Amino acid sequence: MLRQTRPDTGSRKVVSHGTAEATGRKGKNSSKACSGCRRRKSKCDGGDPCSTCELYCDTCTYTQEQDGRRPAAKAYVSALEERVRHLEGLLNARQDSSEESSAPHGAESNRTDGEEGVDAGLGRLRLDEETREFLQYGPTSAFQHLPEPPHVGSPPHADTRAFSYSPGASDSVAANSRPSPASLLATLPSQTSQPSGPVDWRRHLPPELAEWDEELHEDLLARFFTYFNIWCLWVDEDSFRRDLALCLSSNPLAPPRTSFYSPLLHNAIIALACALSNDPRVSDRLAARACAARAKALLEDEGERPQLSTQQGLLLVGSYHSGNSLQGLGYLYSGIGFRMSQTLGLGIDCSPLLERGVITAAMKQQRTRVMWTAYVQDKLWSSYVGRNPSILRSTLELALPEIDPELDQHPWLGPANANEKKALPSFASSTFHWLCRLAIIEEHVLVTVYALRVNLYSAQTLNRISEIALDLETWASSLPISLRIAPQTIKPPPPHIILLNALYQFVVILLYRPYYIRHNAEMNSPLNDTAVKRCSSAATRIVALFELYQRSPGLRYAPISATQMAFGAATTHLLALVNAESAQQRKKAAELRESTHACSHILREMGKGYTCALQTADIFDGLVEKWANPSPPADGDSPVSSAEPGETVTAAAPVQLTAAEALDPHSDLAKELLRLGWKPPTATSLPTASVPVPPSAQARVLNSALR
Numbered sequence: 001m002l003r004q005t006r007p008d009t010g011s012r013k014v015v016s017h018g019t020a021e022a023t024g025r026k027g028k029n030s031s032k033a034c035s036g037c038r039r040r041k042s043k044c045d046g047g048d049p050c051s052t053c054e055l056y057c058d059t060c061t062y063t064q065e066q067d068g069r070r071p072a073a074k075a076y077v078s079a080l081e082e083r084v085r086h087l088e089g090l091l092n093a094r095q096d097s098s099e100e101s102s103a104p105h106g107a108e109s110n111r112t113d114g115e116e117g118v119d120a121g122l123g124r125l126r127l128d129e130e131t132r133e134f135l136q137y138g139p140t141s142a143f144q145h146l147p148e149p150p151h152v153g154s155p156p157h158a159d160t161r162a163f164s165y166s167p168g169a170s171d172s173v174a175a176n177s178r179p180s181p182a183s184l185l186a187t188l189p190s191q192t193s194q195p196s197g198p199v200d201w202r203r204h205l206p207p208e209l210a211e212w213d214e215e216l217h218e219d220l221l222a223r224f225f226t227y228f229n230i231w232c233l234w235v236d237e238d239s240f241r242r243d244l245a246l247c248l249s250s251n252p253l254a255p256p257r258t259s260f261y262s263p264l265l266h267n268a269i270i271a272l273a274c275a276l277s278n279d280p281r282v283s284d285r286l287a288a289r290a291c292a293a294r295a296k297a298l299l300e301d302e303g304e305r306p307q308l309s310t311q312q313g314l315l316l317v318g319s320y321h322s323g324n325s326l327q328g329l330g331y332l333y334s335g336i337g338f339r340m341s342q343t344l345g346l347g348i349d350c351s352p353l354l355e356r357g358v359i360t361a362a363m364k365q366q367r368t369r370v371m372w373t374a375y376v377q378d379k380l381w382s383s384y385v386g387r388n389p390s391i392l393r394s395t396l397e398l399a400l401p402e403i404d405p406e407l408d409q410h411p412w413l414g415p416a417n418a419n420e421k422k423a424l425p426s427f428a429s430s431t432f433h434w435l436c437r438l439a440i441i442e443e444h445v446l447v448t449v450y451a452l453r454v455n456l457y458s459a460q461t462l463n464r465i466s467e468i469a470l471d472l473e474t475w476a477s478s479l480p481i482s483l484r485i486a487p488q489t490i491k492p493p494p495p496h497i498i499l500l501n502a503l504y505q506f507v508v509i510l511l512y513r514p515y516y517i518r519h520n521a522e523m524n525s526p527l528n529d530t531a532v533k534r535c536s537s538a539a540t541r542i543v544a545l546f547e548l549y550q551r552s553p554g555l556r557y558a559p560i561s562a563t564q565m566a567f568g569a570a571t572t573h574l575l576a577l578v579n580a581e582s583a584q585q586r587k588k589a590a591e592l593r594e595s596t597h598a599c600s601h602i603l604r605e606m607g608k609g610y611t612c613a614l615q616t617a618d619i620f621d622g623l624v625e626k627w628a629n630p631s632p633p634a635d636g637d638s639p640v641s642s643a644e645p646g647e648t649v650t651a652a653a654p655v656q657l658t659a660a661e662a663l664d665p666h667s668d669l670a671k672e673l674l675r676l677g678w679k680p681p682t683a684t685s686l687p688t689a690s691v692p693v694p695p696s697a698q699a700r701v702l703n704s705a706l707r
Helices: 035-040 051-056 074-099 105-122 181-191 214-228 237-247 263-276 286-297 299-303 308-323 327-343 351-356 361-385 428-449 459-478 495-515 526-551 561-582 586-606 611-627 654-663 668-675 695-706
Strands: 125-127 134-136
Touching (some): 035 051, 286 308, 361 428, 459 495, 586 611
């Protein structure tokens, strides 16, 4: 029996969940439905747009979800199964670790895992045959399979599977090697601290320094190591001077460079030191520019087979450009230095090599210190230019640098205590150790608060903020007494200790600054109130610390990173000033205005050494002019003189000048007073001491004159 079919009336197209268009589009099956049809649980014809979305005037979108009409790919299912097995394993391991956390063998098991991790890192190091410097090649690199250089006189207990001996190797080991620059590098520095004979200190410096003498060269080195180097411990002074005398001696077998000295590093040091000198031969900055150009020209000579000295020189070249307001070039060359730390494998713990006798304790200490110097500089650069950190703590196997008690007791000989009997202990090693601890906290601040995608008021972010705040308080409470500076301190400590305390206050500002809200803001949570108090207190403390720095050795000798600390305090005071003026708090506003003036003065004092500080001061003064109300004239300020160049003007008291200007009918002050309804006194009633002038009129005229 045949079934009778009814003709399609066309209205069914609309009723049947919109599987075909009203315009007559023939319905079809699609392998994948759009988001709207999935939500409506209706059929989709796969059009763009599909008929249903077009009918309902909805946006038709297709997601990347798995097509339910097709079986899942075997690789996808296998990956899911592997992921499930991995998560189950993690869960089981976590349960087992919680049950066995108090077991005696737990610590031993963790120690074994740590040793295996170190061995895995050491497997990436290869010793360069020419420079005797370690280079890092990971398991994905073909260069990991380069042949090892011939081993030299290995002691029986040493593991020589993949390692030769570094420039710091012992004399007994290096004595069996054939005479060559590399073997000489391993023996001469340990035989004599200062090689005899003349030192050709001009050899690698640019020819533009022909008028220099050895005394000026030595003065520049002393200024660099006294004022700049001691902050962050860029270069080991004793090792640098020893190897400078070695490499620049008349010995034909002397190496051209070592791990502690290279021509690039030499020129970079001199370029930076020129900013710290008052000698007229370097005041025009041409000599510094020539040394920096020479250092950059040597990059290709040393870059292919770098040494520790090469990496140090690149970081200093970056700082040189930063000090001269060339932040782009400075960030570029410092970035090359950060990248070179990976080339040299400085983030790998070399403690097993020390135990095997492959390297000396001095070489291990040098590698650790250079890596941590790069790590600290990376954090300072990140806040300076407002970019993400390049070196993360999680990528380093190294422990924090150890404190050297002998280095701590070395005297700091600044201009105020040139006599060694009155010199203060430098505590340079302790300062560097605690600086590295603080840099780790600064990294946490940068990646938490200043990430590109961050919700400042999310529960996760606020929880992390509280953790970092606790870390900062722990750091401050654990700081040794020798590195603390009490608020009532009058005698200045060594400048690097002042900077350490200033950097702590700056990190506090970095942490809380995004939560510092303006007056009468809609959002005002307890964290916002805390942020205002902590930022204001930190900014005030930074100003006090830099005033202490000005007493000894002087802000013109402050390192470049100090300008960012001063700018952070300055902008915080400016924000507080704007809030005080908005709240009509005149007394507080006056105090904050003085603080902003002090910050500008601090930056301009630093500008005597670095142009970037002057640039920062100009930026800040522009912000003050834009956001703060014009400041009233201070007592004792003399009015602006209208004398022509070369014309002598006799200074007069402000009151007398004001009275004379008020009586002059053609003066701006008199015109303003007359407009306000003031009548000039007669000659008989004119007071001899002063003329009452409305302060608003004085301020208005003075502001127009200063514009």
